Amino acid sequence: MTTKLFGEPVQRREDARLVTGQGRYLDDLGPGALAAAFVRSPHAHARIKDIDVSAALDVEGLVAVYTWEDLPGALAEPLPLLIPHPALTHGRTAYPLAKDIVRHVGEPVVMVVAADRYLAEDACALIEVEYEFLKPVVGVEEAAQGVHLVHEDVPGNVGAHLVQEVPSREGRSAAEAIDAAPNRLEFRLDIERSASMPLEGRGVYARWDADDGSLRVYSSTQTSTSVRMAVAAKLGLPLPKVEVIAPDVGGGFGVKIVHPWPEEILVPWAARTLGREVKWTEDRREHFVSSAHERAQVQHVRVGFDDEGHVLGLDVTILHDHGAYTPYGIIVPIITSTQLLGPYKIGAYRVEFSSIYTNTVQVTPYRGAGRPQGVFCMERTLDRVAAYLGKDRTEVRAANFIGPDEFPYDQGLIFQDGRPLVYDSGNYPESLRMLKELIGWDSFPEMKARAAAEGRRIGIGIGCYVEGTGVGPYEGGHVQVTSDGRVHVSTGLTSQGQGHETVFAQIAATELGVPIERVSVVTGDTRRFGYAVGTFASRAAVMSGNAIALACRKVREKALRIAADALEADPRDLEITDGIVHVAGTPSASIPLATVAVLSNPLRYAFDEETKRATQFSGTSAPDRPPVDEGEEPGLEGRDYYSPIRSTFASGMHAAIVETDPETAEITILRYAVVHDCGKLINPMIVEGQIHGGVAQGVGGALYEKMVYDEHGQLLNASFMDFLMPYATEVPRIETAHLETPSPLNPLGVKGAGEAGVIPVSAVIASAIEDAEGIPIDRMPISPSDLHTLRLRLAG
């Protein structure tokens, strides 16, 4: 087995357990644990008058019933506001169990613990909550009028308001640049709500060890380290007495980065209070009404441009619907505002957003996190510019591209990490060239004409994006070589199907020169690695990948030092191949890494034949030096962190050909092409998989998925029956091509790939439908009946 594995399509090491039913997801743990269930608000906005639990008390197997009044200390306080921002002047978070007022359907009001879930739900059904109705505030524009309030103390329902402005090189404001431009357009663009919707919902399982005074929590989370800190703080426990583990997680896509969820602190608290194991597994309806959604935004655009299509001034005003609470701050509209600019240099830019409360489920990042909206905005704008000027859409894009020689390129804005938005590298013209070739852009007009001759309508669309990936602040990696020659890698961030066990093992095997079979990887387990941020923003490969590489380099250096002593060689002449340290060019002068690991740890007591070498009478240590030299530590292990100055910027371009049925308005994607640049590829098979999955979610967002709230704040389609996620029959075959522009910011030259696929899809499909139909498409998703309505409107 070769040890050069970086860049190879190595098969996943996760799969052996996952295809045999041996994975361990949250609900697979803790057989026999008590089950928690929740009484949730059936109303969008109401005051709790009374909670009567008496009827539930007779339920067989009932263990406990809790309301807000039962919660002690910090548990009774509102949940943390995770990402404060100066513009978020009116941030509000929920109580773990509602106190006095409920602000969306699904808000937890009572927690029940019983022998099993069936019984817990029986008890929930018998609990009577009396409500006094308050006026529900639904729809971002209605909410922005501020007639009725979601929070009494938040005037106008405005949680945050932020303006960012970048003047042109000549010092003109966006307004001035637009007014002075030879051509101007103004329009509105809408995107509706969707959601991450992982196939496994949330879940928490907690065990309290009364003898030890310690708590072990398993959570289906994207950040176990941060859940740990939150649980310790909320329960008043010393941090070392709390461990949090993310087991196998059945998808996250953003929603599971939010924490602590009410259930994530209530279940551990109940476990500790009751001295019993307690588990809560979210059901699908709960996931719809009590986790998080994303995407809904209304965007008003003003653009000024010259006759070549150069954008001279761009002014975007965004109304962002963040739902009832803001635990995750205003990251989504910040990302929209900044990443909207994509691969382009814009003359002058002004962006303003208002983030508005409504009586709906809270909004937090979902794969893409505000970028799909931003890209929809920018790309629709460029399509309109092209249409206005009668130019090819790709020509207008090319006219505005940042050139390959203009990096690092400073967009003049502040990004989601609080740092300047400076692109590190990219090659946008080449990407466009590849995409046009892949989809056959230049020959499409003939194809379209041929189709038209057969009475068919087809159209082609394009969308480009830049994605800031690998945001800080940091991740770490720990690498230990044990005396059996095995390599144990751990990192604190978590996995939800991205194949981290495989790619991190590839990195470690490559760096250390060991067979990948000897490498094992643990993620998201605070017992193994306590310092981490989490998995989001396409950051795992960049952050933990580099941290692990750096940790491996430390281990390698130490291994060579010890081996050099043993072999009486110069460490600079040594190499490691297949787990054996040897003198370059002289394979016979060698020592296995396993032996190096033994020698790294001076022993008094041997525990097997091999370790006898490291004991004090073995003659291996120099008598005139301390067994552990100054500055050294026992053991062949290393820990390092990667903390980049700022994000690294991946990019990509997608194109699609769609067909619209002249009769039924059915929309079919005939072809879908992706050119993707995430720097150096660690595992191309896994990157492609990420792209496929992202595009599929993008297709969902473009054609099918939306959260339908009625005026009472009831979510009308809270099931898989009614919220339409694509099946295999709805997703086109995705054709991909890769460009590898390494990032100069990190040792591996990698950029993130997790979110990319989803980002431009709504823009691309809108562009293609518009091309097929000749009707402006300014709102996504679009269904056949929406298209039909647009046709009627245009006709009549």
Next chain:
Amino acid sequence: MSEETTRHLVTLVVNGVVREAAVPARRLLSDFLRHDLGLTGTHVGCEHGVCGACTVLLDGEPVRSCLTFAVTVDGHEITTVEGLARDGEPSPVQRAFTECHGLQCGFCTPGFLCTVTAFLRDNPAPTEEEALEAVSGNLCRCTGYQNIIKAVHRAAEIQAETQVRPGDREGRA
């Protein structure tokens, strides 16, 4: 004892082994397999019959275990994802999903594996269309399906090469 808690003895053959548990009438087959028999490989993604994650083979045919009461399948034979491998060797379908990167988080996977196993037993050499159709009742939020469809064809290939028909064991002979 209320109707909710009265227990009924359910005896099944699961993955070739006789299993027995006393459960309330309302116990779903999915919960029965997962929590009474400890076979947690069968997953629950919606509990309303749409996602297919809970698919198992009932007398060889795919069914949604979240829409089936355990008491209604007393005396029948069930195959779950834990029973697809033979003598410790992954089945052609399991191998193909791994080779083709047909899974990411793996949560939907047991349902796909059971569905595809039954499908290829009945149709060992499917066309593109048929393969697509076969998996179009199962939701996956991670993969975009492309590699799953690839895996169906690859499984057919492996099956043909090894001449082992993965459905044979739970075949309806």
